[in-house]
Amino acid sequence: MDTGPQPADNAATRFVRKVNQRCQYLLDKSCPHTTGRWIALLLALAFYVARVWYLRGFYIVSYGLGIFNLNLLLGFITPQIDPELEGPELPTKADAEFRPFVRRLPEFKFWFASLKSILFGTALTFFSVFDVPVFWPILLLYWFVLFFVTMKRQIRHMIKHRYVPFSLGKKKYGKGPVAKDSK
Incomplete structure (x- = not known):
């Protein structure tokens, strides 16, 4: 059942779409700049740690953040195809075929998920309802x-x-030692 022509996008939808496109553009531009991305992540983490240290609270948020990032790290250092579950895919002998290490979680996705989690954790520190008293x-x-x-x-x-x-x-x-002509 056709309902006819759809109404034009409202201003809020256009704004959200434009912001999403701009964020995706910036993410695409940051892809080759590995060192800069990881420095940005470390700066965000340092800001989060300084904020938690200054506020002397939000330890349960920090614990959840730590568990989440530990899970991301495991995905980053685990092969996409687990030899115990799928059979031995990695070479075990010298004459076996070489198969490069393919991560379960690629580096960019690991970085991006970690950055989002740290920014989300930082945002939670602005609301006192998340400052649950625990013995840290x-x-x-x-x-x-x-x-x-x-x-x-x-x-x-x-x-x-x-x-x-x-x-x-x-x-x-690189260019190693060049052999001289012997005549």
């Missing part, structure tokens, strides 16, 4: 235990399946 040393201790247990399991997985999720980029071949 217990939360901190529990987060560290969770972090070390999770990383221990992940590192064992890396060793077992022989993959390294970090690289320093593409190998560069």
Whole structure:
């Protein structure tokens, strides 16, 4: 059943669409600037930590932020195809076919989700309803235990399946010593 022509977009819809397009444009432009993006993330994190330190509160927000970012980190250092679940995809012998490490969560999405979470956490610190009184040393201790247990399991997985999720980029071949002509 056709309802006829749709009414024109109102001003609010056009404004939201324009803001979304502008944000997407800026994200697209930031993609090749890896160092700048991570510096921006560290600055946002430093601002958040300074704000929580100054306010002496919002520890439950910080704990949730830490758990969320730990989950993102696990996705970042985990292969897209898990050898334990899908079979051995990573080479285990010298003559096996090389398959590059493909992350479950790409670097840009990891950065963007972390930045959004930190900005969201910072926004929550402006509302006192989220400042739930807790004994923060217990939360901190529990987060560290969770972090070390999770990383221990992940590192064992890396060793077992022989993959390294970090690289320093593409190998560069420079001009080495040039052999002299021998006549």
